[in-house]
Amino acid sequence: MATDGASHGGSEARDGNVPYDWSWATSGPEVPPSPEIDTSKPSIARVYDAALGGKDNYAVDRAVVEEAERIAPGVATEGSRVNRQLLIRGVRYLAEQGIDQFLDIGSGLPTVQNTHQVAQAVNPGARVVYVDNDPIVLAHGQALLATNATTKVVTADLLDPRGVLNHPDVDGFLDFSRPIGLVLLAIVHHVLDEEDPIGVLNTYKDRLAPGSHLFISHFSNAFPEARAMEENLIRALGRGQLRDEAEITAFFDGFELLEPGVVPAPMWRPDRPLVEPPGSSGLLFLGGMARKP
Numbered sequence: 001m002a003t004d005g006a007s008h009g010g011s012e013a014r015d016g017n018v019p020y021d022w023s024w025a026t027s028g029p030e031v032p033p034s035p036e037i038d039t040s041k042p043s044i045a046r047v048y049d050a051a052l053g054g055k056d057n058y059a060v061d062r063a064v065v066e067e068a069e070r071i072a073p074g075v076a077t078e079g080s081r082v083n084r085q086l087l088i089r090g091v092r093y094l095a096e097q098g099i100d101q102f103l104d105i106g107s108g109l110p111t112v113q114n115t116h117q118v119a120q121a122v123n124p125g126a127r128v129v130y131v132d133n134d135p136i137v138l139a140h141g142q143a144l145l146a147t148n149a150t151t152k153v154v155t156a157d158l159l160d161p162r163g164v165l166n167h168p169d170v171d172g173f174l175d176f177s178r179p180i181g182l183v184l185l186a187i188v189h190h191v192l193d194e195e196d197p198i199g200v201l202n203t204y205k206d207r208l209a210p211g212s213h214l215f216i217s218h219f220s221n222a223f224p225e226a227r228a229m230e231e232n233l234i235r236a237l238g239r240g241q242l243r244d245e246a247e248i249t250a251f252f253d254g255f256e257l258l259e260p261g262v263v264p265a266p267m268w269r270p271d272r273p274l275v276e277p278p279g280s281s282g283l284l285f286l287g288g289m290a291r292k293p
Helices: 044-051 059-071 075-096 115-122 135-144 161-165 197-207 226-237 245-252
Strands: 101-105 127-132 151-155 181-185 213-219 285-291
Touching: 044 059, 044 075, 044 135, 044 226, 059 075, 059 226, 075 115, 075 181, 075 213, 075 285, 101 115, 115 127, 127 135, 135 151, 161 197, 181 197, 197 245, 213 226, 213 245, 245 285
Parallel strands: 101 127, 101 181, 127 151, 181 213
Antiparallel strands: 213 285
């Protein structure tokens, strides 16, 4: 498995104007387990951390990435980096438009340039709430953010939108009468059709004030190994549903989709013109952003 953190020193590598802090993503010893962390089964947050070359994962998580790499060499690891670069560009864009509140659901483990770092580099007063259902995210997030009064980490589940929205560290920290950036990157594809992803997302969308933005990235079925990749997700994590452009675009219904629409992640407002069309790793994620009128 590739470990992209190991090949980049310090904070020298850059995406646009935002430096990467690769110190969180370099390989190292496994994290000592706590009673709340089940190391016998892979978790979504830890698998994504492993795909990014992070150190906060276990052998069971790395096995999922290794199988994905066997199915489509380079797609999972490079595709995860592409998705992280999309997050940086999208959050930076929102902060530059004056959005100063962010709700990042399915945020995963701290890694290369998180939402709060990108937003607060533009506006130091920007408020960010991270939400994830994995207890390891809460443990790492609280340690990381102990001295950051404008960022919180909450343990809750995307599939329980009222539980998320009514959580005191969400409702009592973000002002829902003002625009919010709702960030749902690399998470909605873990909601199966029978779990009504459109209904779940509509509950969040209905709570947002006009001028709020919805920012989504989602596994695409537009590359040759998509079906085998989906089967690997279901086998390892019990969930995972790759969707096409039309299905992903439907999640933005009722909002004004921003240019360039729902596109492969590298094509969403790149910092510099693309030299060539994206390969399979660039097609792994489709991304888009829309504004609530």
